[in-house]
Amino acid sequence: MLELLDGVLSLELGMSYARRTYVPVSQSRSEIERLVGRYGADQFGSASDTEGKRAMVQFRLNGWMLRFILPLDVKTEQQERTRWRALLLVIKAKLEACETGIATIEEEFLAHIVTPSGETFGQWAVPQLREAKKGGALPANIMAALEDRRGR
Numbered sequence: 001m002l003e004l005l006d007g008v009l010s011l012e013l014g015m016s017y018a019r020r021t022y023v024p025v026s027q028s029r030s031e032i033e034r035l036v037g038r039y040g041a042d043q044f045g046s047a048s049d050t051e052g053k054r055a056m057v058q059f060r061l062n063g064w065m066l067r068f069i070l071p072l073d074v075k076t077e078q079q080e081r082t083r084w085r086a087l088l089l090v091i092k093a094k095l096e097a098c099e100t101g102i103a104t105i106e107e108e109f110l111a112h113i114v115t116p117s118g119e120t121f122g123q124w125a126v127p128q129l130r131e132a133k134k135g136g137a138l139p140a141n142i143m144a145a146l147e148d149r150r151g152r
Contacts, residue, residue: 018085028084032057032091039095062105065114
């Protein structure tokens with residue numbers, strides 16, 4: 001089921017990774033820091049915004065400043081722990097994809113690259129993509145996209 005949360009469309013699958021985790025948020029945050037360090041990050045920071053119901057993890061990898069904003073619009077501590085475990089999983093999967101040559105850092109982390117204005121590339125690009133999609137400026141189906149790329 002698709003759900004709109006704070007203007008962001010999310011897919012609700014009825015299941016949640018680590019929904020029964022007992023791992024404290026502080027441990028998940030520390031694991032993320034150690035993980036990105038093992039993959040070569042030379043800077044790391046995290047912050048919490050209780051009023052804004054979000055947290056931030058930021059690190060520098062291969063000269064790219066990368067930022068993840070973790071929405072914490074949750075009702076229970078359990079849901080917060082689950083979100084932090086999911087963030088760890090996402091970052092680990094992206095790093096492993098880069099390490100094994102499946103993708104480059106730029107490809108895998110594109111939406112999370114911090115731009116000179118201080119926003120992430122995703123924060124800048126997503127509203128523009130949504131407008132282009134609404135206006136019909138993007139391919140509506142897979143075959144059209146393939147045909148466009150081949151010039152046919």
